[in-house]
Amino acid sequence: MIEAKGLTKRYGDKCAVEDLTFTVRPGIVTGFLGPNGAGKSTTMRMILGLDRPTRGSVTVNGKPYAAHRTPLREVGALLDARAVHPGRSPYHHLLALAQSNGLPRSRVLDVIEAVGLADIAKRRTGRFSLGMEQRLGIATALLGDPHTLILDEPLNGLDTEGIRWVRALLRDLAARGRTVFVSSHLMTEMALTADHVVVIGKGRLVADRSLASLVADSGHSSLEDAFVDLTSGAVEFPAPTQNGSHS
């Protein structure tokens, strides 16, 4: 369970996130959607206690993130799959994290196996493809067998098989009562994975409702069309219209 109340983040006079209030419930996959620069990553960093909100608050499983003694047992996060030391192996990367939260070494081996990195667990990550790094990032998130998962663009760089694997994984975690909060810009993928969506644009909440009702009420047939409609006023770099400008 993630509860944000009036969450606001300003950098100087620029507002990255403005007065966000939403709840991410357990047992379902909640998609976190928004155009580039909408404030998705900033919001996730505030949930994890990495960035301090200018105003408002956010709790995870009933407490501010930083109040958890062994947070990896509560919350697993993937913010940036490339955030690994290129000279360190997946095994040591995960081992250090496990040690910092008092998790047994067996968890490291379990998650390495679970994400399919067993063959290259002791190789340096420097030459990994983005897809392999995403697998390591997901292993990192799963390490403490947490109740809540927060994943920022976990599908980037994955091949079709990888995407299907992550989709099945997220559905399975939700089915086992976990809270799954996942951002993506791939609407077709979110339409297949998410039960509920939180949509933001220019840092403000645009929608917080079930995926089915969002699409049904929009008058469109797909999440993609509904999304474009919802966020059309909040796009940072609007694409040129297809039949415009050639007058």
Added chain:
Amino acid sequence: MSVMRAELTKFRSVPSTAWSLLSALTLIVAFGVMYAMVRVTRPPADPTGFDAVEVSLAGVQVAQLAVGILGVMVITNEYASGLIRTTLAAVPRRIPVLWGKAAVLATVIFTLCLPAVFGAFLSGQSVLSAERLDISLDEPAVARAVVGGALYLAVVAVIGLGLGTILRHTAGGVAAVIGFLLGPQMLTGFLPAELADDMYRWLPSPAGLAITTTAPGSTLLSPWSGFAVFLLYAAGLLTLAAWRLRRHDA
């Protein structure tokens, strides 16, 4: 304690650690021997003021750059890759990460540099013995100076960590640690001679290196007071680093 184990795992598991340590250890011994050879070809006019220990420990002053840079890198490589966010999400109180890194650095550097400094002393003395300039480890204060060389380097690594944590940037941190260790002495050159002499002993590196001398001249503090001053500099930087780590967005 768990955070310290985690930091030790991280420290051990990147190749740059081994390379930095290897270069530091080589520099300690190689420069000690080289400088002793130079002094043998140009023996002092008045041997009473000659500090045979200091000569054989000359490599410490070169190795301090490798050690200081290693201290910087231990934190700035996490900022460069973004790994710091994963680290701090795992340890949201944050400060234990800094203490863990400092403890690992100080312990490992001291443990590895002690035999290197000892080796530099022994080989330096054997070179100096050609001109009967050598000194034995049994002489007063000699053992303290040799152990002091390793202690000095351990603190240098922590200073690097402090500067890296404050600046969060590898190039900036490297420049800062070199500047911190070598810069102030150069600036005293612009001051009137008497004032420069008064200030010199209080500067970070000269204060810290007093512990590696057996015949401190009037320009240096006494060995342990000098080292205490050096520790105060390190403590000041670590406090600033802790504030920066705790207070600012990751």
